[in-house]
Amino acid sequence: MLKIGLIGFGTIGRDVAQGIAEGKAGNAELKAVLVRRLSSVDQELGDGVLVTDNEADFLGVDVDLVVEAAGHGAVQAHGVNVLQSGRDLIVVSVGAFCDQSLYEAVWAAAEKAQRRIIVPSAAVAGLDRIAAGAQGRLDSVTLTTRKPVAAWRGTFAEEVVNLDTLTEATEVFKGTAREASRTFPESVNVSAALSLAGVGLDETIVRVMVDPDLDRNTHQIEAVGQFGKVSIQVENTPSKKNPKTGYIVAMSVLKVIKGNASPLVIGI
Numbered sequence: 177m178l179k180i181g182l183i184g185f186g187t188i189g190r191d192v193a194q195g196i197a198e199g200k201a202g203n204a205e206l207k208a209v210l211v212r213r214l215s216s217v218d219q220e221l222g223d224g225v226l227v228t229d230n231e232a233d234f235l236g237v238d239v240d241l242v243v244e245a246a247g248h249g250a251v252q253a254h255g256v257n258v259l260q261s262g263r264d265l266i267v268v269s270v271g272a273f274c275d276q277s278l279y280e281a282v283w284a285a286a287e288k289a290q291r292r293i294i295v296p297s298a299a300v301a302g303l304d305r306i307a308a309g310a311q312g313r314l315d316s317v318t319l320t321t322r323k324p325v326a327a328w329r330g331t332f333a334e335e336v337v338n339l340d341t342l343t344e345a346t347e348v349f350k351g352t353a354r355e356a357s358r359t360f361p362e363s364v365n366v367s368a369a370l371s372l373a374g375v376g377l378d379e380t381i382v383r384v385m386v387d388p389d390l391d392r393n394t395h396q397i398e399a400v401g402q403f404g405k406v407s408i409q410v411e412n413t414p415s416k417k418n419p420k421t422g423y424i425v426a427m428s429v430l431k432v433i434k435g436n437a438s439p440l441v442i443g444i
Contacts, residue, residue: 177203177204177205177437178201178202178203178204178205178240178241178433178436178437179204179205179207179238179239179240179241180196180201180204180205180206180207180239180240180241180242180243180433181207181208181209181210181234181237181239181241181242181243181258181263182206182208182209182210182242182243182245183209183210183211183234183242183243183244183245183246183250183254183258184210184211184244184245184246184247184250185209185211185216185217185245186216186245186246186418187415187417187418187421187426188245188268188421188425188426188429189209189243189245189246190219190417191415191423191425191426191427192243192245192426192429192430193206193209193221195426195427195429195430196430196433197221197222200427200430200434201430201433201434201437202433202434202437202438203437203438204433204434204436204437206221206222206225207224207225207226207237207238207239208225208226208227208228208234208237208239209221209225209226209227209228209234210228210229210230210231210234210254211227211228211229211246212229212246213229214227214228214229231253231254231257235257235258235261239263240263240264240436241263241264241265241266241433241436242258242263242264242265242266243266243268243429243433244258244265244266244267244268244269245268245269245426245429246269247269247361248269248271248272248361249272250269251267251269251272251273251278251282252272252275252278255267255272255278255281255282255285255293256281256282256285259282259285259286259289259291259293260285260288260289261289262289262291263291264291264292264293264294264436265282265286265291265292265293265294266294266295266296266429266432266433267293267294267295268296268298268365268425268429269361269365270295270298270365270368270369270372271357271358271361271365271367271368272357272361272368273357273368273372273377274353274354274357274358274368274377294432295369295372295373296369296425296428296429296431296432297369297428298365298366298369298424298425298428298429299365299366299393299395299410299412299421299422299424299425299428300319300366300369300370300395300397300410301395301397301408301410302397302399302406302408303369303370303373305399305406305408306370306373306374306397306399306406307373307374308403309374309399309401309402309403309406310373310374310375310401312401312402312403313401313402314374314375314399314400314401314402314403315400315401316375316379316381316398316399316400316401317370317371317374317375317379317380317381317397317398317399318380318381318382318383318397318398318399319353319366319367319370319380319381319382319383319395319396319397320382320383320384320385320395320396321366321367321382321383321384321385321393321394321395321396322345322385322386322387322390322393322394322395322396323385323386323387323390323393323394323414323419323420324386324387324388324390324391324392324393324414324419325339325342325386325388326414326419327393327414327419327420328348328386331360331420332348332349332359332360333348333349333360333384333386336348336349337386339386342386342388343388344388344389345385345386345387345388345389346385346386346387347383347384347385348384348385348386349382349383349384350381350382350383350384351381351382352377352378352379352380352381352382353367353368353370353371353377353378353380353381353382354368354371354377354378355382356382356384357377359384360384366395367380367382370397374399391414392411392412392413392414392422393411393412393413393414393419393421393422394409394410394411394412395409395410395412396408396409397409410424412424
């Protein structure tokens, strides 16, 4: 039985916890949840699950694998300590690694503890193909993210366009993945994951679009290299609880956990 620790209990954390309880993560069980506010855990998690706002207490629980699902700040606050404690770490908020010093610190902690930092495919597809292509010459990788208006409320997009009166698809950002991750930390973590798989944060080009005609979060990937060319489009159903993310993110995490608990692993 693979024992799981969970950091964060927002939309993704709740879905991951529920999926584990329903057996969707295979032979795994939730043992501990670390949150900033205890009041955020307002559902029954079962006997034997520690819910705490204290990192030391959380790391004191016997777990094999920790899932971060709490935003960039959680990676900064807990990433190194989790790895130093001897646990592998699934990082959902991979955009935190646009901070090069944080990335290097987490990498060094994993290397020293002989642990792994695991980046799930989350809202995007084809990371395995991009990573394989990067073993040879990879000439370019671009990502175009399009989301409905609701997904951009409370973000930098509101400084560029009037979301209430927008009538057609509008580009609100174009730049590198490092810049995109800093500008839209909750919405384009996919650009950071894609960059780590491929040509890096400073070479991956990202376009961000607000599209009032969409009802799904859409990501289009184009990559060219020695391997050939790949074009991938995914359309994710937004979560009703948080339109900035989709149900597929938690599903992806559950798939990673299942792979770590199973003798058969597909798609890595």
